[in-house]
Amino acid sequence: MLIRGKALKYGDHVDTDVIIPGVYLSITDPRELAKHCMEGVDPDFPKKVKKGDILVAGINFGCGSSREHAPIALKECGVGAVVAKSFAAIFYRNAINIGFPLVECSDAVDEIDENDEIEIDMELGELKNITKGKRYKITPLPESIKNILDLGGLIEYVKSVKGSE
């Protein structure tokens, strides 16, 4: 999977309440959720994000509630991947389950500036900052989790388990 886009940079502890505020949780339509994505820190976010753009953030991205609405809203907005120094545990699982790529890479985060052109090759395990001319290795996913992703997410995984029972 090759993801390419401009970097949109935010800070540490971007929580699920700012990604999608609680008042919108009665919405289940991803397109409606996307309209309020990142409203807590950047109300213009849905307008400025272009398909494939990379959200870049610091530590503990996605901390807070278990709401899957958060990665759903980001994905539906067109965000290609999130590159952060670390991710909260529940957010990380939620993203994998819906096939939304996350990349943990502290060095890259430190050296990426807003609007840098970024390319991520998930197969090669490499992140390129095209603007700065720099390359970074991405830590590969554990085998059993990669298996879920390779099958296309948890829905297909469960189907395969049920089928083999």
Next chain:
Amino acid sequence: MGRSITEKILAAHSEQGDFKPGDIIDVTVDVLLMNDITGPVAVEVFNKMGDGEVFDKDKIAIVLDHFTPNKDVTSAKLCKTMRDFAAAKGIKHFYDAGYGIEHVVLPEDGIVKPGDLIIGGDSHTVTYGALGAFSTGMGSTDVAGVMALGKTWLKVPEQIKVLLVGLPNKWVSGKDVILYVISLLGTDGALGKSLEFDGPGAKHLDMDSRFSICNMAVECGAINGIFNFDDVTKEYTESLGLKDFCEYRSDSDAIYKKVIDVDLSELEPIVAMPHLPSRGLPVSEVNDIEIDQSFIGSCTNGRITDLRITSEIVKGKKIHPRVRGLIAPGSRKVFAQALKEGLIEIFTESGFTILPPGCGPCFGGHMGILAKGERCVSTTNRNFIGRMGDKGSEVYLANPAVAAASAITGKLTHPSEVI
């Protein structure tokens, strides 16, 4: 090599017995929880997963508590989705709107027990660790997976131990212990780790305090918070008449990545300043901050002990004219008990509004929403930007005694100042 209580419970629920931190293991699930926010999304995903058979209709709990009583047509639809699903699948533990908050109800009704492995579609599922159980929150797709298979994968966490010593002062409760620990660790200090509370001080923390502590373990990134089974747990299980559960305690030679010492006798009530739960300061250092609203309730502090402490503070006093005082008992049972003890009368005479049991105000869902520039002292668990309303509003997290005292004076206040 010894094992911690968390490792023992994981081992009892996994075929991969010989694991170490960082390993990914499959575990079986004793109880699966959903609510009216994460549930409808999980049901939609579940319906795409195949034959429509749930793993065990007696091991699934559905609690409608977030946007209830229904705040609008959309939320009414979400609740109806869950009501219909529960009826169609014959879900045994279905709690309709108004019954209470999931994390208050499940222990209270004996659905979750010591030694269980519990997965919930809500981050505060960590609450049940107070019982000596392993419980953690997940998102809707994971919940759907558990609903279909009765199992899930977990990354075995490293362990952090919080060693409690000393006797807490009068107005210090579990909330202050966890706000203090989070202030030491930071909101990612226990990321993906297990947070175990142990030591001679633990016996001074009653079950309601332990629920508050484990409830907020997720606010420093922990995958679970947990207490060892002890006399306090035993007394609690006896009071509920619980049977068929497992008592686990950590071995003395279990391995911990880190040990944090907390002397309960040195703590004073803590207030977590906006906009992170880790910004905890002793209330005496911040007592000039004026507030517009005081909210007492939630899965963190909506239990009977919390309401008793509140009544002790506000009895015979009026709340400050500028302050809206809101109290939401955590469940119908808590409400009934408070009514029986005369607490509700004390609250209404003081000028508090009693809200129905539910999560509404805590996550800015409905009821008690804040306008720009407003400040709320709240017994809830998160104070992120916009958590309870406008993104220009502020939430100060505190224990019920501080929230009650602050409602009386109109500013953040140490409880001893109003007694």
